Amino acid sequence: MSADLINTMATFIGIFVALLGAFLFAFWIAMGIWTFNDIRSRTRDWLAIGLASLLVLIFPVVGLILYAMIRPKETLADVYDRALEEESLLRExxxxxxxxxxxxxxxxxxNYCHNCRTQLRYACxxxxxxARYxxxxxxxxxxxxxxxxxPAKAQSPFTERSDLQTAEEEVGYRPAQISE
Ligand SMILES: [Zn+2]
Ligand SMILES: [Zn+2]
Incomplete structure (x- = not known):
């Protein structure tokens, strides 16, 4: 083999290694960013956000798999939607x-109950x-x-729900805030 050929091959290998390194570095950064965004959509706990991001950055691929296994199943938006749904069901x-x-x-x-024949309404x-009683x-x-x-100041069929919070208060989260 001539010295020229060896030189050319070394140059190509050098370029290949540099490209591979750059790709791996970009992949590593992307994994970190993805994890950071993903955990942030699932919890508001900054300790958990920091730990998950560190886990993936320190153990690039294994950390990501581990994170996917232990991350909270529901996103905050899911939790918010569910709370809203429950609230509207309750209200209904x-x-x-x-x-x-x-x-x-x-x-x-x-005007009358079909079951016990009690009068339900009267004329104001x-x-x-x-008007209802x-x-x-x-x-x-x-x-x-x-x-x-x-009639005995009938108790209201509407239950007081001051003890119940709105979905927003319960979750402490508003969907609009996700793009802050
Ligand atoms: Zn009745
Ligand atoms: Zn009236």
Missing amino acids: LEETLTCHNCGAPAQDDW STCGKP EWDICVHCGTDQSGSPS
Whole structure:
């Protein structure tokens, strides 16, 4: 083999090694960035974010596999969506009218319970429009109904839900903040 050929081969090998090194370096950085973004969409805990990123940077491929195995399954957006869904389900349940006497499901325009025959609505003393026994005021004219013909001041079929938080408060996260 001539010295020229050896020189040319050495140059090619050098270029190949340099390119491979550059590629591996870019791959390593990309893994770190991907992990950082992925863990940030799953937790707000900066310790966990730092540890996951370090794990992948120190043990490039093995660390990434390990991270994929132990990362939180749900993203914050998933958790937020689920909380919203539960909240709207709860609200739907609460807004289903029931008879104040026997608890049977009722509809807004029913005057009597189909189950126990209790009267569900009465005519407002001021405007004459139908008002429900659960209301404190007439929703049509605003008259105070506390002195109304209330049958034992029926307890409201609407449950108080002050103890329940909104989805946002519960998760402490708003989807819009993801692109901060
Ligand atoms: Zn009833
Ligand atoms: Zn009224």
